[in-house]
Every structure is written in structure tokens, then in C-alpha cells.
Amino acid sequence: MQSTVKEIQDSSLVKTASARKGSIYPQNDDNRSAAHIRQHNFPVLGLSCASCAGSVESTVKHLKGILRVSVNFATQSAVIDFDSKQINEQEIQAAVRSVGYDLLLEPSDTAADIIEQKNEAAFRSVKRSAVFATIFSIPLIIISMWGMHWPFADWGMLILATLVIFLFGGRFFVSAYRQMLHGKAGMDTLVALSTSIAYLYSLSVIAVPGFWAAKGLPGHLYFESAAVVICFILLGKALEMKAKGRTTADIKKLMSSQPAYATLIEAGQNRQVPVGDIQPGNELLVRPGESIAVDGTLLSGQPFINESMITGEPVAVEKSVSDKLYAGTINTHSSFTMTATQVGSATTLSAIIRLVKEAQGSKAPIQRLVDKIAARFVIVVLIIAVFTFLSWWLIGGSAQISRAILAMVSVLVIACPCALGLATPAAIMVGIGRGASMGILIKDAAHLQKLAAVTDIVLDKTGTITTGKPTVQATLWLNQHTLYKSLLCAIEQRAQHPLSEAVVNHLEGMQKDAMGNQNTAHEKTPSPSLETTFLPGLGLHAVIHDPLENALIKKTNPPIHTDYTSAEINGALPLNDYYVGNEKLMQQYNIAYKDKVVSDFEALHQGDTIIYFGTRPVKDNTDVSTKHASAQKGTLLGVLAIADTLKQDATDTIKKLHQWHIQTHLLSGDTQQAVARVATKTNIQHAFGGLLPQDKLDYIQQLKSAGKTVAMVGDGINDSAALAGADISIALSAGSAIAMEVAGMTLVGHQLSKIPQGIILSKMTNKTIKGNLFWAFIYNLIGIPVAAGILYPVTHFMLDPMIAGGAMALSSISVLMSSLRLRYRKL
Template identity: 55%
Template sequence: MKTVQPISEKLQHRSFPVLGLSCASCAASVQSMLSSQAGVSAVAVNYANATATVDYDPAAIREEDMQSVIRSIGYDLVIEKEQAAEVVEKSEQNRYKKLKIHTLWAAILSMPLMVISMWGMDIPYAGLLMWILATPVVFVFGGRFFTSAYRQLIHGKAGMDTLVALSTGVAYLYSLTVFIFPDFWASKGLPGHLYFESAAVVITFILLGKLLEMQAKSRTSADIKKLMGTQPTTATVIRDGRAEQVSVNAIKIGDHLLVKPGEAIAVDGNVLSGMPLINESMITGEPVAVQKEKDAIVYAGTLNEHTSFEMTATQVGSDTVLASIIEMVKNAQGSKAPIQKLVDKIAARFVLGVLIIAAITFLSWWWLGGAAEISRGVVAVVTVLVIACPCALGLATPAAIMVGIGRGAAMGILIKDAAHLQTLAGVTDIVLDKTGTLTTGKPVVQEAVWLEYNDQLANILLAIERSSQHPLADAVADYAASLLPHKDTVNGLTHATFLPGLGLEAAVNDINYYVGNARLLEDKGIVLNDQSLDHFLQRHPNDTIIYFADGGHKKLLAGLALADTLKPEAKTTLDRLRDQGITIHMLTGDNSATASHIAAQTGITFFEANLLPADKLTYIEQLQRAGKVVAMIGDGINDSAALAQADISMAMSKGSAVAMDVAGMTLVGDRLDKIADGIQLSRLTNKTIKENLFWAFFYNLIGIPVAAGILYPFTGYMLNPMIAGAAMAMSSICVLAASLRLRYRKLQ
């Protein structure tokens, strides 16, 4: 029994690679052993990506102690932090190479065994030859199963290796007694069949299955490997005016780097000089390269497609965006979906259940058929033990989750964990913030009407707005600059005064000019009575209107309508979501007129305006009380409470860090169409999980009774252990193949 000790408040949370896992029961054994250790608070072992996520008290248990415990049952825990990836990769390469050699030799020795068993039992010394051929296959190339089974047994554990060792061991030992003591079996009136070929071929098929499984499992993590592969190992740093090649690990914040065309960027930073075209598809999922100007942010792992440029390093090592994404995806792939808890419980008890069924099978053959049927009873036991290995069951959920989350990352959809991936599939209602989510969050001039225009006046407007810090000033300045061929502001701007709630007053060459709302012009005695202005206002009932006036001559010069604009993909994205059966809601702190205008443009029926953060939270709670599964999408700190309350939360990556931290899903690149992609990907992943589990259970539900001989009384058919071994291997391959389809399924 686990000794209960007080756990310190400073629990460590860490994922360790586990070496040597061969089935779901193996993962359960590792999890059980770690959970039983004093100082360990929580453990989750994922068979698909071979990791153990552990919460432990370093004051009560060391990592070396956990490693020692796992080694005692035939596996290994990689505790090195810096070299973990290299250790795992080297171990997997060695394991694959060794498995390939063993499989090849097992097949070479098994083929003549099958030939002899089928057509050559009458040749001289047939039994001796079969024994000589089978022994190295079973105990050398299949020795791993016996060693692992023994180590698990001394700790009271059992797994797939136990089933393989028992099944092949029983077939081999039975055949050996028949070969060495044939007179004994004959004197008892019992048939003395040799099953050396069954033991050897079962080992061969299982080794082949494991070989194919390793290949398939490596492809389930292809997306994360692709992300990791975008990180360069060296970079060109400019120091003391000289360019030198250095390791990426040697780069420090503030270093100046030179990035040449075709090179991947080593760290996050800002452009110092040059205007490169950067392909950010590995982070955002967008294939079109983006033009970067001075001070623009560039990210590690992205590719410079055109012209050399210099940059300043701002984030290095594990602090880069790419490193954060890789770490997040790794953690997500290692997490368990709620449905996996049930599967884990079944897998943990599965082997014991199979052993009981095997015992009942043998006793039933003996009891119903007498001593004459002992030989068939042995075959049935061997077949039951072989066919019932729970590999497919253990792979059904985590393999699909690894592929689904990996594909999401490649598309710029970062999902925090498997639970969020599973919940996302059941979303019935989506609540969207308006500003920065549905819209660009950056107002622009929609239309301007000039009552009097010349370049000098446009220059004055540009100069005034560039002197302002008001949120709308940039939009007006950009518009004014677009009118001018040289975009040079006038000289003579002596001062600009901000008038709260009204606008700006500025003196240019001793003449006062005003930029602001209608109230400002009324206060300054400037009349707004031009007919063309009336038509202009009628065309923009929901937009913000800014006026430009000459105070010296008391006349209006121009009117400008400003509005936030919908993202280009907003309408099509919302249509896709409706096609998926999802109801759309919009919540905003903006005024009712603006909210109504945006809702009309996008076809949103349910919307609320003038809301505080607490109001958004209440709205979501009301939907949940009505039985809805609610997703909330936002990008600001004011959305964080609503994001936390929603069943599934999504944040835009250009939004606040608070919103992204709360969110279960982050959309890199801020494209709304990724919402629909994420939901469809989640539904496909969940569908794949259910299909995998169905076929894994169905395989065992049908396979075990047939292996036990249930068809024999009616058809005279007994399942051959060799066929059972092949079927067991193929069941795992089929589950992995079904999961890998997620990488290529089209999202519509």
C-alpha cells in the first residue's frame, strides 16, 4: 500500500519519455508503479507518445528514484532534460534497428518450420529440426517478451508481454514434452501434436506487427517533428562589425543577426534593416509570405524567402513563440481525453480477464472433450492469449489525439489538451466578441467628403493627426497621407491641443484648425449645413464622423466617416459554422447601432451591445443553464472571465496574454476561418476515436470466442494461433492507419 506522506506546496509537474512500452497494459503498469510511490501526487502515462506526466514532490522522491522503479519492471524513464530528445531518438533508432534484425531472422527460421509442419512431418528427424529452428525464434528473438513478463510478474503486474510469453511458452513446452516423451503421451491415449511452428510464427508475426507499429507511430507525430525541424541549429551574428556563425544556443537577447535568403530565422526579434518576405506557414498555417518592414516582429523557425536583412534578438531559446508552440503541442498530445479514463480502466484489468478466459477455455475443452481434446485445448489457450493483446485498445484514443492536435498545430490551431479537443466537438453555440475578433479592431476612413480641397489642407490634416495619440488619429493620418504624393507634413505647426470629448485644436501659420466631432464645431461657431454633408451622413448612420474645419475663416473643410471593418473571412466563416449546426452570438461593449450594423452584415440573429465583462459572463451562464455547450471567442483582457466560464474558449493570438492563457484553443494568425476548421477537426478526431474503440472492442468481442473454439462444435473450425498472431498485429496497424487519415482528411 502506498505510504501517505504530506506533499509540499512546491509540486513539480514534468513529462518524462518512457522507453520500452509495447502495449496499453505496459503503460498501465508504469502508471501503477509510479502512482504507488510516496511523494507522487498524480501520474498519466500515454502509450501513443510514450510519455509519463508526473506531479511529484521533489522533497519526498527524486527523479532517479522514479527511474529506478520503472527500470525494475523492464522499462526506462528518461530524466535528462537537455538531452531527452536525443536520448529518446537514439534509443528508438537502436530499438527499431534491433527489432528489424530480429524480425528478419525470426521470419527466415519460421518459414522452413511452416513448410515442415505442413508437408514434411514424415521426413527423418522432423521433430528435432523443428525444435532446433523454433528455439532461437522463441527465446532469442522473442526473448524480450519473457524477460519483460518476468520483471512485471515479480511486481505483481501483467501486460501484453505476459500474454505473448504465456501463449508461445505453453505451445513450445507442450511440443517439447511431446517430442522428448512421445511414449508418455501415447500410453495415456493422448494425441501428441507438435506446435513448434505455432510458437515461432506467432513470435514472428508479433515482431512484424511491432515493427510496422513503430513506423506508423512515428508518423503520428510527424507534424510536431516538422515544427521542431524548422528550428535552425546555427545563425549568423554580427559582433564588432563582423559576421560570425554561432550555435543558436549561444545567441543572447539584444544580439544583431544577419538572415540571408533561404535561411530559417533562429530566434524571435525585430527587423533592423531590410524588407524581407517571410514565410510564416509553420506557425500561422498561412502559405503566403508576408512583407516585413523595420521594427516588424519576426519569429524563430519562419523562412526568409527574399533579400537579406538584419534583426535584433528579443526572445531566445525556450522563450521563442515556436518553442512555446512545440511545448504546448507536446503537452497536449500527451494529455488524455475524458473517454481515455474508461479505456485505461478496461486495459488495466484486461490482461487478468484474458488469463481467466484462457484458463476457463482449457478446462472447458478438458471437461467437455476429455483427455483426447487436451491438444486442442492447448491450441485454444495459445490462440486466446495471442489474439487478446490489448494494443489496439490502448492506441485507439491517444493515436487519434496525437494526429488531431498535431494537424491543428500545423494549421495554426493550438489546442491546449485532449479534453478541450473532445469538448470542442460537442459545441452547440459560439459567442464572439466584436472588436478584434469579428472585426479587424483597427478603424479606417470609409469615406470622406471635402467641401474645399488642396494638397496644403491635406498636409495640415496629416500634421495635426500625427501629433495626436487618439485611437482614431492613425486612421485619419493614414487617409490624409494616401492623398499626398510625397506624404510630407507642413512646417509651421506651433502647437496642438487635445480637447477631451471633442477633438483637437491646432495652430498652423497662426491659423486655428479643428479636427473633432460636431459638438467641437458648434462650440467654435462653425455651422454644419451643407447639403452634400447631409447625404454623406445618411450614408453612414452607424459610423464615427470626424470633421475638419478652418477656425480662422469659420468654415467646414471636410467630413470623414470612420468605422472598424469586418475581417474578410468573417461572413464565410459564420456561414460555415451555421452549416455545422452551430448558433452564433455576438457580445460587445460597443453601442447598439454599431452592433446592429455588424450583425446585419454577418447574419447574426443573437447579439447584445453596451456590455461590461460581467454581463458577458452572465450571458454565457444563461446559455449553459439552457443546456448549451458554449464556445467563447475573444482577444482582450475584458474577455478573460467569459473565456474561463465557457465550456471551450478560444483566443486570437494577437490578443492579450491573459486571454490566451485562459483559452483552451489559440488561433495563430487571427484568421476566423480557423474556428470552423478547429471544430471540424475536433469532430473528425472524435469520430475517429469512436470508430477505433468500436473496432478494437469488436475485434476482441469476436476474436476471443472464436479463438476459444466456439465454432468447433458447429463447423469443426479451430482458429490457428498463427492467424491469431497476424490478426492481433493487424488490429494495431489498422487503428494507427485510421488515425493517420486525419492528417489528410479535407476540412470543408
């Protein structure tokens, strides 16, 4: 399992983050030629609705030197591209503050703490205001319903309403005033207008009762309506803030997995130090049950590490000396020591957190349309409210002035841009966070949204469908002498090739099995005096300078069949030339390698890589290409079939994709036979071998031209062009840094089963977004006309502003709760 997250440290997750210079926040490395063009991701404080986010975005957008700005209400952040020669961070901050909000400029680590503290303080403030507003609103309601005949009841209601509206609800008026100064309007504007209209009308009834009576108009009091609206909105805001905090629970869980302290070993002494004090090269002690503080390598011990925080795989992984260890993972077994290699923001965990935060702050394509609607929403509602008032007054005359005011206030109160603004980003935040907890890192909201629509998935072979680690599938020994196996192992140990490693692992495994079965102390693999030469495109040539002695074998084991002759060994190998390689090598050195037994073996393992092992006397080592006639035939000693093994979940993953009618394609630079063999085993529908990177890209472009939505899954540098050309690009964390940099999604670990899990997550997220938008639109489409009094001519029903306030608060909460279901639904 060591390789599960082996390459993350060298991947774009860390490289991209560490290479972003000149910024206190992570930037998107889009290779801009001008060094003064910068991108920052700023936390924004004080956003209360989607219209507020639109106000900030509009304000910043019109500043000189701003190239692009995107404000996300759900994540409370702004991604800003700007020309540092024309404008700086402080000037941007001043502009945002001028409209009643704030922009944090502190370094990212400090900013995270400040945001957490401010959000917690804001929640406590809203909660406290909601509690006191409720306490003062209760007697106000009691008086309005049963105590209007009490002495000074109207003045008592005035005092209570004044406290609730202007003391506990004063935040809405302050915010609305700041927005008004800059020609902006938001939810706070609607709340301030609606409550102040009801309050001022009621105040005029008390202060100058004769004015309304002289005009024959009723003098109703609406103090309780205005106060209860403030009460409901504060309660709704507190619940919304609480629910919104839960949408980032997955990222907070990642952030909290890194311990605050670690045990430093220094001069033989152990002492607790803050994680921030650890430097690369420090030696650390990790006890059972503790989380690893930084990335590093294992010095001593053989622990089992729970890496589920990073990979999503629940089974603890056994580690050996020199294996990589990752911050945030948990030691489940025994104490061990390690050397720190990556600390602070350079750790894999920090890189993942940055990636997830950036993804959560991105906008899905549908969100841009919703933002445009939300930006104009408040103005439209103000126009509707004025039209409602005028309609009641003009149609009903002065007798309907009370209902006109009631209807106008209800329209202003019930209209809610927050539900629209939260519908998409809340679902995106939860979806991306859920993916991160499963080991599916999604770079942006667009990829999460598009994955559900995929029709074709193109997969690379080596390292994607297969493990990328060749193994010996079968062997055919034509001479069973043990020393020949030891010799082959010794020759292959001197080669630097994945196939050679597979042969060595197989032969050493056979030796261990033999030792276990015979319960005897066999010698280790001999290390003879060998001279090996690499023959490009063919294989290896080896010459023995000293005989290999083996006291356990006194006689040569007979050949497996009599078509081949073998020299008498009698305990030592002959000083022949030995050849290990492909069919061309055997032909070139005239080693007889074909007969029925070998042909049957080759047919049985068609598609595998076949390795031949043969020998020729030293005295006749002439290259047959120059002296074919006089060359004596050599002897074939053994044949090995080598193939890359399939990943355990490859077949089940492909089967599940086919159940969803997704077409699967296997593209590889390997031979057509090898590719066809893998495709047959996994039931992949289309398989092509011998392809160059450009060929893969051309194939994907053909699929896209046919109207397909194509996802590409790869891990190598040669896959980067195809990944860039696909609609959805998916890389494996164990792959190359370039592949991960290009990809929109990264699967941490080796599990292909995360592909269908990602598709299900995408479908669930899209379904949640559509449901949220539907109810947000329906709520406003139905609620506003009802508040305006459209049902009154038929049913004589008028919506009370108090009920309108409760409905408005519940609309935002319902959208958030709907999004939060994504965290708990089974994938």
C-alpha cells in the same frame, strides 16, 4: 502581415514556458501555493501496450508524495504531480525501472535527442529480431507441413523454435517476468504465456512421448505455432513503431524547421556558428532560401518571409526594418541582417512545439474509460484462457487435450490491449499535429474532442471579427482648400489615439495619390507651429501660431455649399481656433454642424464613428456653456466617417457556421449601433453592444444554462472572463497574453476561417476515435470467442495460433493507419 504572429512572443506560449521554474520539463502553471508541489512531464521508455502504461501509472500512483499521474501510451510520456519534500525524481525513476520500464530525467532538449536515439535503436532491434525470427520460422513451417517423417525432424523443430522464441522473442519473457514480480500483467505476459505453453507442451511430447501415449492422449507438436506467433508479433511491433513515428510527423516537421547553424556577423566578418551559441543582441545574416535560426528584428533589407511553419498561411510576407522575425520561418527573397532577441527555448517556435507536445500528451475524456478497461483487460483474458482450457478438457475429456491447449494458446495470442490503448491517443496525436501545421494550436485533447459538439459561437468584435485597425470610410469636405486637409493631418499627428492614426493614414494616402496622379513634386504634409490640447470625451483643440504657406494654392477653393462661410485664405490659413472631435465638441463650441448634406452623410454611415472638423475665430473662443448668447457661430470644415474594417474572411466564416446550424453571437463593449452594423454586414444572428466583461460572461452562462455548448472567440483582456466561462475557448495569437493563457485553442494569425477548419478537424478526429474503438472492441469481442473454439461444434473450425498472432499484430497497425488518414484528409 507583421502582426500575424506579432504578440506570440509576449503571449502565454512563451511566458508560460519561461515562467516555469524549478523543473527541467515544462509545467502547468496552476498557481499552486506550495512551492514544493511540482509537475513534470517525463518521457517513458519501454511501453509496449496500454496495459504497460497502466502498470507504470499504478506503480507511480502508490508512491508516497505522488499527487497525480497520467501515463500516455501513444506519446510514451508521464505527467506527474508530486511533493518534492516527500519524493524526488530519482526515486520515481527507480520505481518505474523496477517494473521493467524507464523514466528519463535529462533536460528537455537532451531528452528529445535521447528519446529519438533510443526509439531508433529499439526499432532497429525489433526489426532485426523480426527478420531473423522469420528466417528461422520458414524452415520450421516447412518441416511441420512436409518433413515430419524426416529423421530427427522433431529435434530440428525444437532447436529452431528455441532460437525464435527465447533468443529473438526473449524480450517478451524478460518484460513479463519483471511485471510478474510486481503483480502486474500486460501484452508481454499474454505473449510469453501463450508461446511458452505451446513450447512446453511440445517439448514434453518429444522428451517423454510415452507419458501422453500411456494416457491415450495425442502428442501433437506446436513448435511452429509458437515460433510463428513470435514472428508475427515482432513484425507487427516493427510496423507499429514505424506507424507510430509517423503520428508525430507534424511536430517533427516543426522541430526540424530550425536550422542547426546560422551566420553570425562579428567585427565585420561572417562566420557559421551553432544555433546554441547565438545570444540575444547578436547580429545575423540570413541568405535567400535559409531558415531563420532565432527570433529577432529586421536590421536591414526588405525580404519576403514564408511564415507558413508557424501561421499556416502559405503566402510569403514582406518585412520592413524593425519588423519581428521568427525562428523556423524561411527567407524566400533577398539577403538581410537581423538582431537576435529570443534564442533557444525562448523562441516562438520552441513555445509552439512545447504547447503541441503537452497537448498530444493530454487525454481525451473518453480515454479515461478506455484506460480503465485496458488496465483490467489482461486479467480478464487470462481468466477466459483458463476457462477455455477447462471447458474443452471437461466437456471433451482427455481426447480433447490438444484442442484445449490450442484454444487456450489462441485466446492468449489473439487478445490485444494495444488496439484499445492506441485507438484514442493515436487519433488525438495526429489531430493536434495536423492542427499545429495549420496554425491551430490546441492546448489539450478535451478541447479538440468538444469542439465538434459546439452549438453556439460567441465572438468579440474589435480585433476578432474586425481588424482592430480603424480606417476612414468616407469624407465630406465643406471647404476643399488643400491646406485644411494638411492642417487636420498635422493636428491628428499630435494625438495618441487609434482614430487619429486612421485619419492621418487616410490624408497621407490622399496626398500620395495626388502626387501620383499629377506627377508633380508636391510638398510633404506641412508641420505648422501648433498648440494642441486634448479635451477628454470630446476631441482636440488646436491653435495656429504661424501661418501655413502654400505656394501652389493662390486662391481659396469655394465651399461645397453656400450655407457655410469661410474666411479668405489667400495662400495662408487664418489664426483661428480649430476643433476636431465628436458632436458634443461641436455643440459646446457653437460650431454649426447640422444641415441636410451633413445629415444625409451621417445617415449613410450610421454605425460609423463620425469625426467633425471645425473652426472659430480666436477672438471669440468663449465656451458657450458659460456665454452662449454672445458666442459667434463657428464654421464646419469637414466630416469623416471612421469604422473598423471587417476581416476578409469574416462573412464567409459566419456563412459556413450557419450552414452547420451553429448560432452566432456578437458581443462588444462598443455602441449598439456599431455592433449592429458589423452584425448586419456579416449576418451574425445575435448582436449586443455596450457590454462589460461581466456582461459577456453572464450572457455565456445563460446560453450554457439553456443546454448549449458554447465556444467563445476573443483576443482582449476584457474577453478573458468570457473565455474562461465558455465550454470551448478560442483566442487569437495577436491578442493579449491573458486571453491566450485562458483559451484552450489559439489561432495563429488573423484568419477566422481557421474556426470552421478546427471544427472539421474535431469532427474528423472524433469520427476516427469512434471508428478505432469500434473495431478494437469488435476485434476482441469476435476474435476471443472464435479463438476459444465457439465455432467448432457447428463448423469444426479451430483458429490456429499462427493466424491469431497475425490478427493481433494487424489490429494495432489498422488503428494507427486509420489515425494517420487524418494527416491527409482535406479540411
